[in-house]
Amino acid sequence: MTGFGGVLGIIILIADIWAIINVFGSxxxxxxxxxxxxxxxxxxxxxxxxxxxxxxxSGRV
Known part of the structure; x- marks a missing residue:
């Protein structure tokens, strides 16, 4: 069960990085x-x- 928390944390980290990149591209x-x-x-x-x-x-269509 502890592995699930680590995987979820990595997914949230990747999603947050993606969101920040999109914010700066807006x-x-x-x-x-x-x-x-x-x-x-x-x-x-x-x-x-x-x-x-x-x-x-994003500025892209």
Whole structure:
């Protein structure tokens, strides 16, 4: 059972890194990018969920 927690942690870490990369690739202002990054780093799971629904979108279509 302890292996499941480690795998889940790695998945959350990868998802958070992906979200931060997408935040910096978005068209948002620098201040907004910094705030989104702090939110994702401080609250990894909740910040990721909030970013997914309300975060800045990529400049790509």
């Amino acid at each position: 068209g948002a202002s620098l201040g907004a990018k910094i705030l989104w990054t702090i939110l994702i780093l401080v609250l990894p799971v909740l910040g990721l969920i909030i970013w997914f629904f309300a975060g800045p979108r």
